[in-house]
Amino acid sequence: MLTDPTSAIWDAVKARLLSDPDIASVFADRVYDKIQNTPTFPYISLGAVQVLPELGEGIDAAEVFLTLNSWTRFTGSDALRSGGKYLIAALHDEELQIEGGAVLSILLESSRTIPDPDGVTKHGVYTFQILTDANVL
Incomplete structure (x- = not known):
């Protein structure tokens, strides 16, 4: 049976980020799946997710590529890299x-890191490879 671990992974990643004091020092509690209409900067948002199932006799595993985005505004690239360093750690x-x-x-x-076309927003993109197995609890 194909198991999609996406929701469980996002829940665990979000909980980890929200509980990390270094993340909180930069992003506070601004870790979003759905971004507000007028968000407070800086923040982290869920980006693209790709699931590659690995199925076989008795196997229910997946390779997941999860992208997280960090956003800052009116700051230099050092602020973005600092937040990214904490996110990676x-x-x-x-x-x-x-x-x-x-x-x-x-x-x-x-x-x-990507400069936004608006000239004031900076964007960090972090893609993680996550291997899961639904048969291991």
Whole structure:
């Protein structure tokens, strides 16, 4: 049976980020799935998610690519990189518990910073590779 771990992973990632004091020092409690119409900067938002199922006899695993975005405004790139450093430290190669299965690993796949066309917003993009197995509890 194909298990989609996306919701469980997002719940665990969000909980981890909200409980991290370094994340709180930069982003407070601004970690969003759905961004408000007029958000307070800086904040973290859920980006693209890709699930690659690994199915077979007795296997119900997935490789998930989860992208998180960080956003700052009216600050230099150093502020964005500082927040990104904390975001990576909170998740890369750390233990993560999810409902309905196990996270076997979570590793940073890539990170980049992008200046927004508005000239005042900076955007960090962090993609994590997450291996899960629904048969391991």
